Structure formats: C-alpha cells, structure tokens
Amino acid sequence: MSLKKSLTILLAFGMLFAANAEKPIVKVGDWYYKQFDYRKAILFYEKALKKDEKNVYVLQKIADSYRLINDWVKAEPYYASLAQMENANSVNKLYYAEALRANQKYPEAKVYYKLYQDIAPTDASVKERLLGLDKVEELSKDRGFYDVKNLEKINSKYSDFGVSLYKDTGIYFCSNRLPEVGVVRKDNWTQGNFLQIYEAFKDDTITGDISKCNLMTGRTLNKKFHEGTSSYNDKMQELYIDRSNYNGKRAFTAADKTVKLKTYRIVWLPDAKRWGDELIEAVPFNDKEYSVCHPALTKDAKTIYFASDKPGGYGGVDIYMSMREIGGQWGTPINLGPKVNTSGDEMFPYTAEDGTLYFSSNGHTGLGGLDVFSTTMVKTGNKMTNWTDPENLGYPINTNSDDFGYVINGDNKKGYFCSNREGGQGDDDIYSFTKKGIILNGIVYDAATGLPIEGAQVVMKDEDVEKGKAKSGKEGDFKFAATPGKKYKFFATKPGYLPAELSFDVKEKPELVKIPMISEGGCNMEITVLDKKTRDPMEGAKIKLTNLTTKKDELCTTNKDGKCSFAVEPNTNYRIEASKETGEPDTKYLTVTGTQSTVGKTVPCTIYSVLELEKVKKGVAIKVENIYYDLDKWFIRPDAAKELDKLVKILKDNPTLEIELSSHTDCRATAKYNMQLSSKRAESCVNYIATQGIEGRRMIAAGYGESRLINKCQCEGTVAVPCSDPEHQENRRTEFKILKF
Numbered sequence: 001m002s003l004k005k006s007l008t009i010l011l012a013f014g015m016l017f018a019a020n021a022e023k024p025i026v027k028v029g030d031w032y033y034k035q036f037d038y039r040k041a042i043l044f045y046e047k048a049l050k051k052d053e054k055n056v057y058v059l060q061k062i063a064d065s066y067r068l069i070n071d072w073v074k075a076e077p078y079y080a081s082l083a084q085m086e087n088a089n090s091v092n093k094l095y096y097a098e099a100l101r102a103n104q105k106y107p108e109a110k111v112y113y114k115l116y117q118d119i120a121p122t123d124a125s126v127k128e129r130l131l132g133l134d135k136v137e138e139l140s141k142d143r144g145f146y147d148v149k150n151l152e153k154i155n156s157k158y159s160d161f162g163v164s165l166y167k168d169t170g171i172y173f174c175s176n177r178l179p180e181v182g183v184v185r186k187d188n189w190t191q192g193n194f195l196q197i198y199e200a201f202k203d204d205t206i207t208g209d210i211s212k213c214n215l216m217t218g219r220t221l222n223k224k225f226h227e228g229t230s231s232y233n234d235k236m237q238e239l240y241i242d243r244s245n246y247n248g249k250r251a252f253t254a255a256d257k258t259v260k261l262k263t264y265r266i267v268w269l270p271d272a273k274r275w276g277d278e279l280i281e282a283v284p285f286n287d288k289e290y291s292v293c294h295p296a297l298t299k300d301a302k303t304i305y306f307a308s309d310k311p312g313g314y315g316g317v318d319i320y321m322s323m324r325e326i327g328g329q330w331g332t333p334i335n336l337g338p339k340v341n342t343s344g345d346e347m348f349p350y351t352a353e354d355g356t357l358y359f360s361s362n363g364h365t366g367l368g369g370l371d372v373f374s375t376t377m378v379k380t381g382n383k384m385t386n387w388t389d390p391e392n393l394g395y396p397i398n399t400n401s402d403d404f405g406y407v408i409n410g411d412n413k414k415g416y417f418c419s420n421r422e423g424g425q426g427d428d429d430i431y432s433f434t435k436k437g438i439i440l441n442g443i444v445y446d447a448a449t450g451l452p453i454e455g456a457q458v459v460m461k462d463e464d465v466e467k468g469k470a471k472s473g474k475e476g477d478f479k480f481a482a483t484p485g486k487k488y489k490f491f492a493t494k495p496g497y498l499p500a501e502l503s504f505d506v507k508e509k510p511e512l513v514k515i516p517m518i519s520e521g522g523c524n525m526e527i528t529v530l531d532k533k534t535r536d537p538m539e540g541a542k543i544k545l546t547n548l549t550t551k552k553d554e555l556c557t558t559n560k561d562g563k564c565s566f567a568v569e570p571n572t573n574y575r576i577e578a579s580k581e582t583g584e585p586d587t588k589y590l591t592v593t594g595t596q597s598t599v600g601k602t603v604p605c606t607i608y609s610v611l612e613l614e615k616v617k618k619g620v621a622i623k624v625e626n627i628y629y630d631l632d633k634w635f636i637r638p639d640a641a642k643e644l645d646k647l648v649k650i651l652k653d654n655p656t657l658e659i660e661l662s663s664h665t666d667c668r669a670t671a672k673y674n675m676q677l678s679s680k681r682a683e684s685c686v687n688y689i690a691t692q693g694i695e696g697r698r699m700i701a702a703g704y705g706e707s708r709l710i711n712k713c714q715c716e717g718t719v720a721v722p723c724s725d726p727e728h729q730e731n732r733r734t735e736f737k738i739l740k741f
Helices: 023-036 038-051 056-068 072-083 092-102 107-121 122-135 136-140 638-653 669-690 727-730
Strands: 148-152 160-166 170-175 194-204 209-215 227-233 239-246 260-270 292-297 303-308 316-323 346-351 354-363 371-380 384-389 403-408 414-419 429-435 437-446 457-462 467-469 478-480 487-493 502-503 513-517 522-530 542-547 553-557 562-570 573-579 585-588 590-599 605-613 615-617 622-624 658-664 700-705 733-740
Touching: 023 038, 023 056, 023 303, 038 056, 056 072, 056 092, 072 092, 072 622, 092 107, 092 122, 107 122, 122 136, 136 478, 160 429, 170 209, 170 227, 239 292, 239 371, 303 346, 316 346, 346 403, 354 403, 354 513, 403 638, 437 457, 437 487, 457 478, 467 478, 487 513, 502 513, 502 553, 513 562, 522 542, 522 573, 542 562, 553 562, 573 605, 590 605, 590 638, 605 700, 622 638, 669 700
Parallel strands: 160 227, 227 292, 260 292, 292 346, 371 403, 437 513, 522 605, 658 700
Antiparallel strands: 148 429, 160 170, 170 194, 194 209, 227 239, 239 260, 292 303, 303 316, 346 354, 354 371, 371 384, 403 414, 414 429, 437 478, 457 467, 457 487, 487 502, 522 562, 542 553, 542 573, 573 590, 585 615, 622 733, 658 733
16 A cells, blocks of 8 residues: 555554454454554455355445555455445445546546446536546656656665655655664554655766665654655755654544644754754644644745645645744645645645645546646735646656655756656655656637637647647647747637737746637737837737726737737727847846727728837946037926937836936036036936926936047047037937946
C-alpha cells in the first residue's frame, strides 16, 4: 500500500493475538480489521469465504480491505461480485468503477460510473470521473513537455515521498525504509516501518544530481512514530512537519481509535548550524479528532496551505489555507472551495513562486488514483474570489497510479514529484523532472458579441512552419503544445467570418490566447501602429480597444504589417491604446491613446486609425517644439499652451512617467539674468501642466539659462562668436527628459 494514501495515519496498540480455533473465523477477521491490520484480516476472511462463497458481509470486508491497502487488482473481482448483488450496498458500483479505472479498463468503468450516477445523481465527483474517462487518451499522450527520471540514488524498496525543496542544494523527504540503528517499529495498517524524515543533497557533478541521503538529525526529530511531509521556508529558516499526535512515548487517539496528524514547526539555528530543540505545534487549529497535514508555506511565509479531513469540507480530504496575522499567529483556516475540493480527496498542496497552486486529487478528471493538478487564485482587487478550473498535468507526470507531491523550483523549470507507478524501485518513489514545454490554451470568439465560436479552424505557426492545427470546441476552446520564450502566430478561419491573425509571446506562465473574429458584413476597425521615427509598421505592439459605453476592453497584438482588426458596434465611441515593450530597462515606447467613433457610419463599414509609437530613453532630452515667449516674459502664450498640451497627453497616457522640464536661453544678456529667466519659464510650464490634471510630484522644473548651448553661439569673453538670429533661436528651447518610467 502507498503510505500517503492514508492521510490519517493509524496506530494500533496492544498485542495482536493469534486466531483462536474455538472463535468464529469471521470474528477474528473483524478484530484484525478494527485494528487496521487489513492484510491479516484478509487471511481470515478468505478462509471464511471458502465455506460460504456468497457471504455478502465477508465479500464486502475483503473488497474494502484490498481497497484500503490500495491493491485495486485484487479488489476488482470482489467488487465485481458485490456490484451485481441486489442485497449489497450500492456504493460497490462506484468502488467497482474505481477498480476498473485504476486497472485501465476504461470502457467497463464508464458503465458502472453511470450505473452509480443513476443511484446517486447528486455526487458531483462521478461526473468528473466520467469526463476523465473521455479524456484518458488525451491525458495519456506524452506531449514532450517533461523529462522525468527516477531518483535511483536515493529511492529505496520502501516508500519514499513528501518532497520539500531546501534552497537550491537539496531536498527533504520522508521514508519508511529500515533505520540503520535503533528499534524497528511497525504500523499495523501498512505493515511497514514508521516514517522518518531524510535529507538529500546534490552531488558535485556537472548535472548536480540528488545523490547524498541521510537521516535528518535533531534532538526532537525522528522519534517514535510517523514524521511525514515537510515544508521548508528559507525566509523564516523554519521547517513545518506533519507527524503523529503524540507526546513523548504516548500517542493520543481520536474517537475513532486512530491517531491523527498534526503540523509542527522547528527552527534552524544558523550560529549553531543545527535544528533547534523545540518541535512545537505550528498552527492553532491542530486537533486530535482530525488531521492537519501536508503543510506548504508560500515563499513570503505569509500563507500556509494544508490538507485536512476536518468536518465541514466537501469530501474525505480537502485543501485549506491560512494567513499569518500580525504577531505571527495563523488565522482561521479557509476551505479553497468547490473549484479545488471535491467529494474525493485533495492533498499535497504546493505553491510555486509564480502563484500557481499544485495539488493532487482523485476527485477531478484524471487517469486514475491521485493525479497532479494546477490552479491559480482569482482576485478582485486584493481579495481572493475563486480559483481557476484545475488543469490535469497529464502524462508523464500523471499515470493510472498515484501521482502526487509535485514541487517546482523558482525558475519554473525543474522539480520533483512522487508516484507508485510501475517500474519504480519501491512502493512510492521520488522522481525528478525538467520542464521542457507547456500547454497553451486559447479561445476563439465573436469580436462583436463576445460569444465563443465553435468549429473555427485554428493553425499555429512558428515563423512560417506549421506547428499545430485544431478546431475550436463548444466553448471556442483550443490548445497546443508550446515552448516558453517563443513567439507564435495563430490563424483562425470559419465561413461567415473574416480570417483572423494573432501573434503571441509565450511566457513561463502564459496567458490565455484570445482570437477575436469579425463577422462578414459588420462594422470593422483596422488599427495600424507605426514607429514614429522610421514610419515602419510595428509588429508585436499591444492594442487595447475600449467601448466607452460598455467599458468593455478588447485586446490584440499587431501582425507583421503593424495591424489589428476589431469588430465594432455602430453609433459608439471608442478609446484606443497602443503600447510596446522594448525589453530594455532604460528604453521604452511611450504609450499612445486615441479615439474613434462609429457614430453616423453606415453598415457595412471599415474605419481606419493610425497610431505612432515613439521610443525614448531615460535621461535623454526631448525638445518640445514651438514654445515661444514674449520678450523678457515667462507667461504661457496660447500658442505655447497648445504645444504643452501634447506633453500633457503623453503624461496622461503614461501615468507612471516622471520628468524634468527644462528651459534654455541663448547667450545674449547676462548669464545671471538668463538663468533667472529660464527658471521662471520652466516653472511656468510645470504650473501650466499641473492645471491640466498632472500631479506636481511627477515634474521637476529646471532653468539652465545659457549653460547648455547646443551650438557655437557664445557671447561672453574672448570666445564670443557672431551668430544669426536663427542660430540663437536653436538655443532658446524647452525640453523634457524622463527621470522614471
């Protein structure tokens, strides 16, 4: 049996007596069953079954015993018999379907899931399992996203799982391998040794494989009973551990005679270079009546995720979260809700640095047993409102066996998970993975109505090479295998719609690819983005079109011709925003906005709009053209105000910009006078811009007088140079330079 399957680690105490020949065989089996020693219980039940092959009670006990030790192969024939008996519990149809699914007999499993669904129509998990059977073929394909390897150097013939990352140098994990020293103690349920925590580190080779493995040392670590999964947080230098609820030599049982798991905390002492002597309860919601286990701390140590079978959840085991309050205490646990939790079991949560939550479940659409899923928190403002639909990671991370405990490092490329799949070295094994690719999800929708378009032909290309072809589903959905860091082009076609084209940059955590399609005969808007300096079309610019009536936004990335097309509504005003990243920290394209209107246009129509993006560099002066002042004056003339309004628009379009606005004079008059005059003119410019709604903190006024001439026209001393009025005019200028993007 896979140890992690029993979230509530059960400990039986007292001597197990030998079977009494005078006592009925079934009662002896029941005694062992109540002690959670299912393997011995099976021996006596099978003897009893030989005397009465149709004994429903005994058949049920044998089937349940094999299920509880996770032996679905042997459980299957017993559940097959029970599922067809009218006097047996109807839940056996569900358990038989589960056995068939685990044993990869998917068509037969579908039949019995449906039979059970007819009996229990409110059980939502059955619908998920049926959907999973329809997706088995897809989820079973190796799409080349992961390179998976067994950690042969540290796995044993026993159960090794529960990986926690330790910086970049190693891992912690738990194992029930035989201890090198000390007394061997058995867990009656699993007939295995009690779990202990181990540490393993990378070797000095080029590949840096995990190879060195040791029992973790500490005065309060690895004592009498189970010590299981852990979570190390480098910020707090502490390790959270789940372990059996015991104090010294005594274990505390719950009302059901089992010993639950609690979460504990131990702190690293950097000066002493060892773990502290206090292993204390980490959370105030530990309880002897239910388990609080599989802790997972976020990198900032402000949130802990955990698994629990506490009352009030959605199923057997649910995932919860708690936030650290002022003073360091953990707040009231929050159930992650029905998007994550099902009537089955959800466990082994882990949060990656990009915010993705990974967890294992046997209740969501999967291949069988526990599968690994990912989801992301949905926020409104700073408040969590829900989670995205969990995504099955597919093969080779998931199989029809138990796959769980997925953790991934900060660069989102390498990590570990655990599995009891065939081909391993023991019960549960630890596997490493390298992430080579991702699933890129997308939708095709009607640009005017926002409704999904089913049956659109979508082609994905890398450069001019076709990489995939798909038809959009009922929800307009499609998906492709993609490589992070690449730019792909998508082409969508469907009768009744204009062809659509979209460029998309794939990131480590990609956004949804959204392809709007415009119906033939409607009103369309074509937006072209040009480089302001070269006048060349700009591919890859981001366009946001906002309907000023509904406030609805449409997004698009320009194609190689610098164009984006949108379906627009008649008699409506729109705001257009264009932007583009340069990839350089000190250089940026200034965001530009504009407006367009379909008011008074007759359908069908096409409206054209052109936006120009200007590349600017931090600290480099940009001249504001045509700023003139009356002689010896500094007030803003109407013609100058029109030019300054252009700068106001730039600041409004780019609300994070901070600038220095400077005024310069020619060399005529004294240097002192020119400095004073230019300072007053710069301040007048800043004051005017502030009256147009720009915060004063975003601007600095600077007068440089004649100190920064841009030509040879000097007037003082022996270096005086005769210049014409146009040459002096070159030095009389107003400039701005960007201090902060």
